Amino acid sequence: MTLYSIRGAISVEDNKKEDIINAAKMLINEIINSNNIDPSQIVDILFSVTKDLDDAYPAPAIRSLGYDIPVMCLQEAEVKHSLRRCIRVLVHIQADEHKKIKHVYLKKAKILRPDISNLKIAIDGPAGAGKSTVAKELAQRLNIEYIDTGAMYRAVTLKLLDKHVDFSDTDTVVDILNSTEIQFENGRIYLDNKDVTEDIRSALVTANVSKVASIPEVRRILVSLQRKIADCKSVVMEGRDIGTTVLKDADLKIFLTSSVEIRAKRRYEELKRKGVKIEFSEVIEQIKARDLQDETREYSPLKMADDAHLIDASNMSVDEVVCHIIELLK
Numbered sequence: 157m158t159l160y161s162i163r164g165a166i167s168v169e170d171n172k173k174e175d176i177i178n179a180a181k182m183l184i185n186e187i188i189n190s191n192n193i194d195p196s197q198i199v200d201i202l203f204s205v206t207k208d209l210d211d212a213y214p215a216p217a218i219r220s221l222g223y224d225i226p227v228m229c230l231q232e233a234e235v236k237h238s239l240r241r242c243i244r245v246l247v248h249i250q251a252d253e254h255k256k257i258k259h260v261y262l263k264k265a266k267i268l269r270p271d272i273s274n275l276k277i278a279i280d281g282p283a284g285a286g287k288s289t290v291a292k293e294l295a296q297r298l299n300i301e302y303i304d305t306g307a308m309y310r311a312v313t314l315k316l317l318d319k320h321v322d323f324s325d326t327d328t329v330v331d332i333l334n335s336t337e338i339q340f341e342n343g344r345i346y347l348d349n350k351d352v353t354e355d356i357r358s359a360l361v362t363a364n365v366s367k368v369a370s371i372p373e374v375r376r377i378l379v380s381l382q383r384k385i386a387d388c389k390s391v392v393m394e395g396r397d398i399g400t401t402v403l404k405d406a407d408l409k410i411f412l413t414s415s416v417e418i419r420a421k422r423r424y425e426e427l428k429r430k431g432v433k434i435e436f437s438e439v440i441e442q443i444k445a446r447d448l449q450d451e452t453r454e455y456s457p458l459k460m461a462d463d464a465h466l467i468d469a470s471n472m473s474v475d476e477v478v479c480h481i482i483e484l485l486k
C-alpha cells in the first residue's frame with residue numbers, strides 16, 4: 157500500500173451554505189472521478205476555506221455524499237491579492253498499484269495552477285485593439301501558451317497567394333488546407349515547417365486575409381485545429397470568434413477594443429517604428445475595411461460573446477489591461 161496526496165481547489169459563487177456545500181461536493185467528486193479511485197481508498201480529507209466563506213463548513217459535503225471519512229476544516233492563510241471565496245483541499249488516498257495522480261482545480265481556482273488546469277482565456281476584438289500584445293503578456297505572466305489565431309488565417313492566406321489560388325475555388329482551397337501544417341513554437345509560426353512569422357505580416361497578406369477568413373470551409377478547418385490546440389493545456393487564445401465559436405466554454409472571455417482613431421494611431425506608430433512608409437489615412441481605412449469585412453461575414457462574424465467582459469483600452473496602458481484581466485480571473 158502506498159499513501160498518495162491529491163490537491164485541489166474550487167471557487168465558490170457566493171458566501172452561502174448551499175454554494176459552499178455544492179462546491180465542496182463538486183470538487184471531491186471530480187477528484188474521485190478523474191483519479192479513478194474508490195471512496196474507500198480515501199484516508200482523510202483536509203479542507204481550507206478563505207476567510208470570506210463563513211456561512212458553512214465544507215465538511216458536511218462529505219457526509220451528504222454518503223462517505224464516512226475523517227474530515228477537517230481550516231481557515232486558509234490570508235494573503236494580499238489572493239483568490240477570494242476559495243475552498244482548497246488535500247485528500248490522502250491509499251492504493252496498491254502505482255497511481256498517476258491528477259490534481260484538480262475548478263472554476264476560478266484554475267488560476268492557482270494554470271500549468272495543470274486547462275485554463276482557457278478568450279480575447280476577441282477588432283483590428284489593432286491590442287489583442288496580441290495583451291494576450292502575449294498575459295500568457296507570459298500566467299506561464300501558459302499564447303495562441304494567435306489571426307496568424308493562422310494569415311499563414312493560410314500566404315500559402316494561397318503564393319500558389320495563385322482563386323479564393324472562390326473552394327475545392328482547391330480545401331485541398332490545399334488539408335495538406336497544410338501550421339505550428340507554433342517559441343513565439344514563431346511555421347507553415348509546412350517553414351518559419352513565416354515575418355512573411356505573414358506583409359501588406360499583401362493583410363489586404364487579403366479577411367477575404368480568406370470569410371470562407372466557411374477555411375474557418376471550419378482552422379477552428380477545429382484551434383480547439384485541438386486548447387484541448388489539453390491552458391491557453392490565452394486571441395482572434396475574432398474565440399469567445400463566440402472556438403472556445404464557447406472559455407473560463408474568461410474578453411472583448412478588447414479602443415476607438416478606431418486610437419487603434420489606427422497605435423498601428424501607424426508601430427509601422428513607422430518598423431520603417432514602413434504609409435499615410436495615417438491609409439492605416440485607418442485599412443482597419444475600417446478589415447473590421448467591416450470581419451463583422452459582416454455570414455459565417456462566425458466578429459462580435460462580442462454575451463458572456464464576455466468588454467474592455468475599452470482607449471485610455472489604458474497594456475499593463476493596466478493585463479492587470480484588469482488578472483483581476484477578472486479572480
Ligand SMILES: Nc1ncnc2c1ncn2[C@@H]1O[C@H](COP(=O)(O)OP(=O)(O)OP(=O)(O)O)[C@@H](O)[C@H]1O
Binds near residue numbers: 283286288
Ligand atoms: N493599451 C495600449 N496602449 C498603447 N499601445 C497599445 C496598447 N495596446 C496595444 N498597443 C499597441 O497597438 C498596436 C496594435 O496592437 P496589437 O498588434 O496587439 O493589436 P491586435 O488587436 O492584435 O491587432 P490585429 O488584430 O491587427 O492583429 C501595437 O503597436 C501595440 O504595441
Ligand SMILES: Nc1ccn([C@@H]2O[C@H](COP(=O)(O)O)[C@@H](O)[C@H]2O)c(=O)n1
Binds near residue numbers: 283309365366398450
Ligand atoms: N479568430 C480569427 C482571427 C483572425 N481572423 C481574420 O484574420 C485576420 C488577421 O487577424 P490579425 O489578428 O492577425 O489581424 C483578421 O482581420 C480576420 O479577418 C478571423 O477571422 N478570426
